[in-house]
Amino acid sequence: MSGRCPPVDHAKNAASFTADAKRAHWHDEALWFVRQKRDRAAKSVPEWEALRETAEAVKAHTLKHLGYYLERFEERAKANGIEVYWARDAAEHNAIVARLLNEHGAERVVKSKSMLTEECGLNPHLESLGIEVTDTDLGERIVQLAGDHPSHIVLPAIHMKKEDVSRIFAEHLQTDPENSDPGYLTRAARRHLRRKFLEADAAITGVNFALAEEGAFVVCTNEGNADLGTALPGLHIACMGLEKILPSAKELGIFTRLLARSATGQAITTYTSHFRKPRPGGRLCVVIVDNGRSRLLRGEYAKTLSCIRCGACMNTCPVYRRSGGHSYGYVIPGPIGSVLAGAREVATYASLPFACSLCASCDNVCPVRIDLHKTLYREREEAIDIPCYAGKKRLLHLMSWVLQRPRLYGLLMGAMRFLLPRLPRPLLYSRFNVWGRDRETPMPAPRSFRDLYRERRSR
Amino acid sequence: MNARETILNALKERREAPADRPLFEKEPMRFDDLSEAFATALEAAGGEAVETEEVSAEAIAGHFRFEGRILDTRESGEALSRRDGIGLVIVEGAFGVAENGAVWIDPKERYPRELLTLAENVAVVLKKGAIVATMHEAYERIDFSGISYALFMAGPSKTADIEQALVIGAHGAIGMRVFLQGR
Numbered sequence: 001m002s003g004r005c006p007p008v009d010h011a012k013n014a015a016s017f018t019a020d021a022k023r024a025h026w027h028d029e030a031l032w033f034v035r036q037k038r039d040r041a042a043k044s045v046p047e048w049e050a051l052r053e054t055a056e057a058v059k060a061h062t063l064k065h066l067g068y069y070l071e072r073f074e075e076r077a078k079a080n081g082i083e084v085y086w087a088r089d090a091a092e093h094n095a096i097v098a099r100l101l102n103e104h105g106a107e108r109v110v111k112s113k114s115m116l117t118e119e120c121g122l123n124p125h126l127e128s129l130g131i132e133v134t135d136t137d138l139g140e141r142i143v144q145l146a147g148d149h150p151s152h153i154v155l156p157a158i159h160m161k162k163e164d165v166s167r168i169f170a171e172h173l174q175t176d177p178e179n180s181d182p183g184y185l186t187r188a189a190r191r192h193l194r195r196k197f198l199e200a201d202a203a204i205t206g207v208n209f210a211l212a213e214e215g216a217f218v219v220c221t222n223e224g225n226a227d228l229g230t231a232l233p234g235l236h237i238a239c240m241g242l243e244k245i246l247p248s249a250k251e252l253g254i255f256t257r258l259l260a261r262s263a264t265g266q267a268i269t270t271y272t273s274h275f276r277k278p279r280p281g282g283r284l285c286v287v288i289v290d291n292g293r294s295r296l297l298r299g300e301y302a303k304t305l306s307c308i309r310c311g312a313c314m315n316t317c318p319v320y321r322r323s324g325g326h327s328y329g330y331v332i333p334g335p336i337g338s339v340l341a342g343a344r345e346v347a348t349y350a351s352l353p354f355a356c357s358l359c360a361s362c363d364n365v366c367p368v369r370i371d372l373h374k375t376l377y378r379e380r381e382e383a384i385d386i387p388c389y390a391g392k393k394r395l396l397h398l399m400s401w402v403l404q405r406p407r408l409y410g411l412l413m414g415a416m417r418f419l420l421p422r423l424p425r426p427l428l429y430s431r432f433n434v435w436g437r438d439r440e441t442p443m444p445a446p447r448s449f450r451d452l453y454r455e456r457r458s459r
Numbered sequence: 460m461n462a463r464e465t466i467l468n469a470l471k472e473r474r475e476a477p478a479d480r481p482l483f484e485k486e487p488m489r490f491d492d493l494s495e496a497f498a499t500a501l502e503a504a505g506g507e508a509v510e511t512e513e514v515s516a517e518a519i520a521g522h523f524r525f526e527g528r529i530l531d532t533r534e535s536g537e538a539l540s541r542r543d544g545i546g547l548v549i550v551e552g553a554f555g556v557a558e559n560g561a562v563w564i565d566p567k568e569r570y571p572r573e574l575l576t577l578a579e580n581v582a583v584v585l586k587k588g589a590i591v592a593t594m595h596e597a598y599e600r601i602d603f604s605g606i607s608y609a610l611f612m613a614g615p616s617k618t619a620d621i622e623q624a625l626v627i628g629a630h631g632a633i634g635m636r637v638f639l640q641g642r
């Protein structure tokens with residue numbers, strides 16, 4: 001049976017994360033704190049809900065006319081001197097980027113945050129060609145030096161403690177292994193990365209928003225790494241998923257108000273940078289990537305393409321906070337990651353839709369109002385059909401059969417009320433009772449609800 | 460078919476020009492005192508707003524503690540192209556945004572864009588009257604036709620990537636002040 005089971009098992013992966021209870025607790029609290037900051041920021045804007053509704057409508061509209069807006073963007077961007085390239089999949093994307101770097105004779109590249117290049121596996125590809133890629137976002141640099149992957153789309157190193165960072169920096173940046181002060185470590189990274197910035201021959205960035213009407217694009221960071229990285233070298237390559245497009249700069253009013261508030265609770269990112277023309281004497285290239293997106297757009301999960309990657313759904317998710325990003329086994333973790341992974345490949349990621357309590361908190365914080373929990377529920381229905389879950393499915397059928405027979409149900413519940421309190425602990429907390437793992441099984445009330453209800457009615 | 464054609468072909472039902480499009484039509488938030496709101500928001504972003512009529516390079520430099528050169532981009536000169544040891548750069552801001560403390564800075568090819576991030580400190584000189592309430596008004600104001608690279612900057616460079624502890628001065632400016640001039 002195990003051979004047919006999904007290679008990504010969320011619960012199993014989470015077990016190693018939760019093994020260190022203190023750390024798991026810290027993770028939970030840290031993200032909850034970010035969620036609370038988000039709440040305060042959202043509440044300070046009286047028109048917040050109207051903004052979300054408009055953002056949802058703008059994204060739906062843009063996706064509906066996606067072909068039009070992409071062509072418009074291309075035309076306008078070219079008129080501004082930007083080169084535009086198209087890639088059907090990850091391999092094409094990586095090949096285009098490698099070719100551009102090659103033409104430029106680039107050996108050292110600085111990269112700012114881009115989940116797309118992570119999705120395409122760009123770094124390993126470039127490294128295999130002998131090109132040095134330096135991730136310049138501090139969190140991404142930490143995970144890169146550690147040979148690890150981001151566990152959150154906005155806070156890539158949230159799974160690490162400062163002692164871990166201190167150890168990694170001591171090894172790679174020769175910092176004092178005894179010093180794990182975040183200020184000290186950040187300063188060390190600043191010096192190290194400043195050198196990388198000055199030496200770089202080319203810069204790669206992601207794209208937060210591309211503007212069809214203006215033929216320009218926007219990159220948002222707090223560190224300024226995209227700005228510094230692209231300012232010096234003669235080549236800037238910006239990689240964007242084709243869903244990143246907006247009709248015009250007017251819509252930025254809506255999205256810049258939502259993005260940072262949803263992500264970290266800031267009113268705006270420190271740097272909201274607009275690129276419209278190459279720097280004097282330089283080249284500015286945009287690579288538009290499909291990689292499954294146009295297919296997604298035709299299916300029932302099309303709305304997930306509205307995502308602006310703010311990470312709010314992760315910060316609020318009770319499962320994500322307690323299981324960590326790596327448990328999801330996909331580039332993007334949390335509610336949106338589960339949805340995207342399932343839409344891409346049900347069999348591999350079948351455990352992810354079940355890593356959800358259906359509390360719908362994600363739907364309520366999502367700035368573009370994606371109905372994440374409903375989508376996860378739908379994906380469950382697909383996921384349960386894989387062979388590995390056949391037993392689980394039979395059990396659910398049995399359950400539904402029982403639930404349709406109130407008499408039988410009442411009888412069984414009566415037996416449980418009698419049995420449970422009398423069962424010896426070793427039996428009750430055997431490995432078959434997953435509900436008894438890490439917690440006490442709640443004991444049934446002495447009388448059933450139906451009993452009490454009947455009694456009350458007859459009074 | 461090449462990649463471009465394949466992708467656009469996959470979107471062929473989505474290539475029609477839209478007749479109209481959704482816009483944000485609600486009245487956004489308002490502030491009684493724009494410059495006060497701006498100052499509060501900028502402070503929350505780790506920066507500082509200073510109301511002053513003294514905006515000479517000397518006077519501005521007095522508000523910062525730094526080593527290295529001062530570059531005043533309001534004057535042009537050879538020095539602007541040198542990259543090392545910039546303690547303070549002084550630039551003009553076009554307008555500010557009250558809701559978040561951001562200022563719109565457009566180097567307009569008058570000075571190299573890297574000065575904004577290489578400098579240890581950034582001073583922005585802004586007309587006090589040039590503050591709008593929200594990002595909606597902000598984007599109404601920008602004429603993109605002349606822009607090459609321009610940005611909203613809200614406070615100094617920062618990160619919280621190590622255990623969520625906020626550290627000012629990740630890659631760019633460690634100090635950022637906006638000097639509000641006039642009425």
Ligand code: SF4
Pocket residue numbers: 262306307308309310311312313314336362365366367368369370372
């Ligand atoms: S799904 Fe919504 S909340 Fe989650 S990252 Fe995307 S935009 Fe943010």
